[in-house]
Amino acid sequence: MRCLYHLPLSAASRLVRLALAEKKLDFDLKVERVWDRRDDFLALNPAGEVPVLIEPDGTTLIEAPVIVEYLEEVHPEVRLIPGGPVDRAEVRRLLVWFDVKFRQEVTDNLAGEKIMKRLMGRGYPNSEAIRAGRANIHYHLDYIAYLAERRNWLAGEDFSIADIAAGAHLSVVDYLGDVPWEDHPAAKEWYARIKSRPCFRPLLGDVVPGVSAPAHYPDLDF
């Protein structure tokens, strides 16, 4: 059986969970407490990070965008990077946008400071970083609204890994109650659509000990 090492509030892990579920590929989930720096896990991924996907044939895959490209090549039945080369470049541009830019500007400043820093034993949250994350998210929600008002899904006509990447990151920040949905109705409308997809359901059921999600978090009609 395919196995995904993950953490419930790792956005990159959620991205891969969503991609696997959309592609209807079964997998077991194993929580990897990366802060324990287990030798067996470091042998799988020297960077010591989740997600790590072990395919049924033993192939070890690391880094969310790399896993997505691999799944797209080996399991192309459901396409997450659809269309021709130009369409695919737009999907990938937005994948990088959320996986790198949104992560640095928002997710790392909020989930990184509030949760991962404590777990990794790196001290207390930096309130300046949290303020920056809460300011930056407006700019990203505006951009999601801009795209969603002009296109069916974020990268174009078809649902793609761009929507999944954005949804994965926002779901983590939403668990912390840090998404100002009321100020961004068009982004909220797009998120309601992705949240209602069957692949999203397992994420909304995750419970992280010591961190409780706001009441609206699992609600499809939030």
Place this chain on the structure above:
Amino acid sequence: MRCLYHLPLSAASRLVRLALAEKKLDFDLKVERVWDRRDDFLALNPAGEVPVLIEPDGTTLIEAPVIVEYLEEVHPEVRLIPGGPVDRAEVRRLLVWFDVKFRQEVTDNLAGEKIMKRLMGRGYPNSEAIRAGRANIHYHLDYIAYLAERRNWLAGEDFSIADIAAGAHLSVVDYLGDVPWEDHPAAKEWYARIKSRPCFRPLLGDVVPGVSAPAHYPDLDF
């Protein structure tokens, strides 16, 4: 004609220049002073960053890894992500390693602090960041040596975009004189091989006003 907006000491721009040259695709270079935030350029890339590639048919491509995947699909004659899906996953893992991890831990701390910060009008270099960059580079040179001692090129038997990404970043840090080659002979031996490829020649001729490279920088026998 294909046109690449770039900056001479942008590692991501160098990555694309090297990829285009390896694929024997002609292109014009335009220096884009991103700190001027030109409207016409922001219309091409809302993120306001280089590299941006304009294909002969007008297609606009943004983000080095996205450009590479596009070129690989449209101009597959010379492969930079070679092999089967597992080989390609390893090439992409290392592309992410250098394009994201090395950048954050080394390039941003050195070229970012010493050069880009001043040009962007964001104040003086942070000496703590520069110290961190100079410490982190040892760990990355060890990793390059580890790979180069076990494989013909970094990702496996064949030269790939993994070598190009590592070479692009190291060439920028080397321009600043911040690569401790003497401590890392195996990494140096690998770099000498990539540096002697014809595609590398134009980079070594770049001159950046106000920043002079050390004497060994353009030297193939350094």
